[in-house]
Amino acid sequence: MAATIAFVSTSTPYDDDRHEYSRAALARLVLAHRARGLSETAGSLTVTRYDAYNGAGSRVSEATSLITLSERILISAVIYERERGSSWEDIGRYLDVTGPAAEERFAVAVEEWRTAFDVPYRLDETGRKRVPQLPTAAYDPRRVSRDLDLWAQVHLLLSDKHAVSGGLDPTGDEEPQPEPVWDEIDGRVQLHHLGTFLALLAGYTHHEPVDEGWDAVTKAVEAGGDEHAYAMAGVFESLDIRMTLDRDSALVFVLVANARSADLRLRINTLMDAFDRP
Incomplete structure (x- = not known):
């Protein structure tokens, strides 16, 4: 029987965005996301x-999941820390272990992270489905940065609109980079879902459509060319x-502008994510 050769794609839809960030910045974004x-x-x-509605032991299960997430x-x-240049001795100092012990524990994970940039996908056992090798935040850093900026404003009550993205150095250069602007939120919606999308968006702003409503x-x-x-x-x-x-x-490529409150921007962004699929 002839051997089957599995070809793995080395490109992703977000390569251009990802290449704008240093690996240290992407690693920091993954840390923030997790x-x-x-x-x-x-x-x-x-x-x-x-x-009262949870089964016996369920809270222990939830607490255990926190340990897994913490790891x-x-x-x-x-x-x-490795991407920003910290030595194994620097890392081991905060783990109360030697540098070689820290390296032995984490070197494989660091190597897998770096290898994933060369081969961002692998094929599953069927040979047909591509399995991502990088964490979500490293695949689509622009969207994740925007999500985390909004989350920090809403949940941490921060006045800084770029509390997460503002500290990332997209290029790795020493010169400070201008703060990103997230005033415009963009996404894609299937044409047959556009009315539902607009109706939900109108609910967030308490807007009543004019004329024949969202069908119009x-x-x-659909009729317009531009x-x-x-x-x-x-x-409000x-x-x-x-x-x-x-x-x-x-x-339909949709761009929403002028959402002032962090809560509304977070709602719009979540809605965009929900509709940005077939």
Whole structure:
């Protein structure tokens, strides 16, 4: 029987964005992303209202998951420290072990992280499905940075709009980089889902559509050859929405601007993520 050769793609849809960041910046972003996950998981343990509906031992299971997440965060922290130039002795000092002991424990994880940049996907056992080798935050750093900036504002009550992205050096240069601007949120929506998307967005702003409602907007986008603009005037905030239809894929490219509050931007971003799929 002839041997089957598995070809693994060395490119991803987000290569251009990822290449704008140094590996140290990407490692720091992965650490931040996983820390957020731990925070949210730990937060669920503070709620007692529904304890009676949980099975025996379930809270122990949740607590155990925090240990697993903490171990992943520790590995991410070590990878970041290695990428920023920290020695194994520096790392071992905070773990109360020697440098060689720290290297023995974490060297494989660091090597896997670095190898994944050369081969970002591997094929599964069927040879058909591509399995990502990099953490999510390293694949799509722009979107994850935006998510974490909004999360920090809403949940940590920070006034800094770029609390996460502002400390990342996208290029690895010594010169300070301008702060990214997330005032515009973009995404893609299937044409047949556009009305539902706009209705949910209007609910966030307490906006009432004019004329024939969202069906009319969808038809206008479908009929128009260029960008279609819609002003969504709400009770507390007003949004400027621009929509462009790609007829080959039936995808509508949507850009939402002027969302001022962090809570609204987080809602819009979550909505974009939910609709940005077939």
